[in-house]
Amino acid sequence: MNCSPPSPPSPLPGSERSCWSLPEDWAFLNPGSFGLRLREVQAARADLLARWEAQPVDFIERASLALYDSSLHRTASFVGADADGFGFVSNATEAIDAVLARHAFRGGDILLGDQAYGAVAAASAWVTRGSGAGRVRKVSVDLPAVSADAIVAAWQDALEKGGVDLAIVDHVTSCTALIQPAAEIVSACRERGVPVLVDGAHAPGMLDLDVAAIDADWYAGNLHKWIGAPAGAGFLWTAPQHRDRTRPLALSHDANEGYAEAFRWQGTRDFTPWLVVPTAIEAIEKRWGWSRLRAWQRDMTRWAGREVASALGTCVADGTGGGLTGAMVSVRLPESHQRGFTDCVALRDHLAATYRVEVAIDDTPGQWWLRLSLGPWARPADVHRLVEALAATGSPARR
Ligand SMILES: Cc1ncc(COP(=O)(O)O)c(C=O)c1O
Numbered sequence: 001m002n003c004s005p006p007s008p009p010s011p012l013p014g015s016e017r018s019c020w021s022l023p024e025d026w027a028f029l030n031p032g033s034f035g036l037r038l039r040e041v042q043a044a045r046a047d048l049l050a051r052w053e054a055q056p057v058d059f060i061e062r063a064s065l066a067l068y069d070s071s072l073h074r075t076a077s078f079v080g081a082d083a084d085g086f087g088f089v090s091n092a093t094e095a096i097d098a099v100l101a102r103h104a105f106r107g108g109d110i111l112l113g114d115q116a117y118g119a120v121a122a123a124s125a126w127v128t129r130g131s132g133a134g135r136v137r138k139v140s141v142d143l144p145a146v147s148a149d150a151i152v153a154a155w156q157d158a159l160e161k162g163g164v165d166l167a168i169v170d171h172v173t174s175c176t177a178l179i180q181p182a183a184e185i186v187s188a189c190r191e192r193g194v195p196v197l198v199d200g201a202h203a204p205g206m207l208d209l210d211v212a213a214i215d216a217d218w219y220a221g222n223l224h225k226w227i228g229a230p231a232g233a234g235f236l237w238t239a240p241q242h243r244d245r246t247r248p249l250a251l252s253h254d255a256n257e258g259y260a261e262a263f264r265w266q267g268t269r270d271f272t273p274w275l276v277v278p279t280a281i282e283a284i285e286k287r288w289g290w291s292r293l294r295a296w297q298r299d300m301t302r303w304a305g306r307e308v309a310s311a312l313g314t315c316v317a318d319g320t321g322g323g324l325t326g327a328m329v330s331v332r333l334p335e336s337h338q339r340g341f342t343d344c345v346a347l348r349d350h351l352a353a354t355y356r357v358e359v360a361i362d363d364t365p366g367q368w369w370l371r372l373s374l375g376p377w378a379r380p381a382d383v384h385r386l387v388e389a390l391a392a393t394g395s396p397a398r399r
Pocket residue numbers: 032033091092093094116117119120170172173174199201202222
């Protein structure tokens with residue numbers, strides 16, 4: 001099945017660059033890392049910071065309380081989570097570490113996908129030192145991924161071996177940009193009594209998310225990537241049976257109160273990004289509508305992935321023809337593009353410095369992948385510029 005559209009979709013109305021602070025000279029094809037904020041979102045954050053600085057006690061102790069409650073309810077409902085189990089944190093890393101830090105390990109392993117985000121693998125390895133956890137074990141998924149069922153089967157095989165104390169499943173993988181069948185993997189974990197944390201760093205906004213329906217024990221998400229909230233906005237949703245024991249990393253006054261109270265105050269920190277999330281959600285709803293934006297991103301991404309893969313003579317990581325692709329796509333880099341670079345960061349920085357093209361480049365063991373992510377400002381010309389930059393880069397004589 002090949003669902004890649006033959007031509008790129010027309011630009012969304014009202015998506016000119018001036019809606020963001022993006023300079024004209026960049027082909028910016030990596031909002032997947034840190035998002036990109038619309039100007040109205042930047043303005044809302046600046047306004048809150050100005051109020052904070054005008055009278056910090058009045059803002060923090062009084063004015064922000066109602067804003068916090070309404071933001072929490074709006075954000076939880078947008079991602080399909082109940083507000084009682086929803087806690088804001090700074091980012092997905094903090095959410096995942098909060099679970100790892102307090103999980104009751106009993107000598108069993110931590111099971112991760114072999115494409116798990118490097119920081120999550122590192123934190124998991126750290127936790128196995130002296131916490132009672134066994135070791136980090138990886139589930140291998142062949143690339144290109146041929147089907148959602150094949151991913152589930154790989155997890156089932158790994159779970160079959162037993163001895164797992166905690167599974168951490170990516171909803172959307174970082175390096176390979178695959179939308180994974182999270183609910184089915186969670187169900188396989190549940191059948192074997194394995195608690196499961198879904199790493200949804202890339203899912204909120206990119207997917208029409210229904211956290212409750214996935215039925216995990218915990219769900220960690222980022223709001224700065226695909227919702228376009230300021231950096232510093234993430235969340236940890238926790239299933240009812242774990243709410244007594246799950247707490248943010250920073251324990252403060254209300255640590256011994258309920259789940260919601262413990263997350264509400266995590267010591268003095270800049271929580272204005274949490275308060276701006278509804279502005280970011282409404283901004284996109286008002287400009288394009290979420291489902292229209294998602295459909296555009298999916299079509300643009302599938303088209304762009306095919307263009308770049310065919311120019312390089314390689315393939316995309318999603319071998320289903322687009323069924324596992326959302327707003328990002330990863331293209332395998334041939335050997336010719338690895339030669340002469342010490343690592344993938346060096347190649348990424350070369351493309352940025354020489355061609356003003358920003359993409360993510362990462363490796364699964366032994367294989368480099370170039371990840372394109374497409375925000376509404378992206379145009380076919382940006383993708384063609386990347387193709388030209390890669391053509392020049394792949395030829396050592398011209399480098
Ligand atoms: C799959 C995945 N998990 C976790 C993270 C960590 O996100 P953050 O750095 O915002 O905490 C990322 C970041 O891109 C990611 O892609």
